[in-house]
Amino acid sequence: MQEYLHQLKVVADQLATCSAPIGEEDLILYTFSGLPSVYRPFQTSIHTTAQTSSPPALPYIVGKETTKDAWESLEHRYSSLSRFHVIELKKHLRHVMKGTSTM
Numbered sequence: 001m002q003e004y005l006h007q008l009k010v011v012a013d014q015l016a017t018c019s020a021p022i023g024e025e026d027l028i029l030y031t032f033s034g035l036p037s038v039y040r041p042f043q044t045s046i047h048t049t050a051q052t053s054s055p056p057a058l059p060y061i062v063g064k065e066t067t068k069d070a071w072e073s074l075e076h077r078y079s080s081l082s083r084f085h086v087i088e089l090k091k092h093l094r095h096v097m098k099g100t101s102t103m
Helices: 002-017 024-033 037-051 055-061 067-097
Strands: none
Touching: 002 024, 055 067
């Protein structure tokens, strides 16, 4: 498996060097299509998760060994965005309260 993934990375790097980089989603599709049949349950699980996830979330799912790992990764990613968003909104609120905002 390590050799297979290494070969895919080498080819992807070569394409990038030739100014023809392959997108993440395409690389994922190529990776899955070359896996042996023993990985079919994993492929099905990832495919199902991917169908219910937005493309920006895929990098946080791919490579996780279990569904639990994938959900924890997504939770960590998006909860940190939420905290950041709350902080930014509070800053904006203070700015508005000081009367410096135009209406």
